[in-house]
Amino acid sequence: MSKCxxxxxxxxxxxxxxxxxxxxxxxxxxxxxxxxRLGPLASRIVMETIHAAIQATPNGIVDAHNRVCFEPKSELGGRGRGPFGPDDCPFALHDLIATQQKAS
Incomplete structure (x- = not known):
């Protein structure tokens, strides 16, 4: 302020x-x-900043080389083996959401 x-x-x-x-x-x-609450632009800035920080970590959850895959129990509604072979994740986030909606 003194410079001004x-x-x-x-x-x-x-x-x-x-x-x-x-x-x-x-x-x-x-x-x-x-x-x-934050508005739409501020929310986007915060979200992208957090996502960039997660993506920049070597063992981050969005790192394609460190994806965790598992076979869910059949009652969870998993889709079984994916079309791309045994390394394909057969269970995705939308499966969890759909399961939660069924339980509600």
Whole structure:
């Protein structure tokens, strides 16, 4: 702030020229969610940041080389062996969601 004052530029003018991203995300939250939750853009930024961090880890859950596959019990509604051979994951996230919906 002292640099702005020394240069004869007000703090408000400086913010108008270089507004931090988080100012926009706070305003978006106020507009869409009454300030109680993040708005759509801020939510996307947070989600992509977390996903990038997970993806960057060598043993992350989204690393294709470390996928965990298992054979579910038949009552869970698994689809059995996949079309791409024994290494194909026969059970996916949507199977878990469908199973939960059946139980509800």
């Amino acid at each position: 004052l020394n240069a004869g530029i007000s703090y408000g003018e400086r913010l108008r020229e270089r507004t931090p991203l988080w100012f926009y995300t706070i305003r978006e939250a106020e507009h869409f969610q009454g300030g109680q």
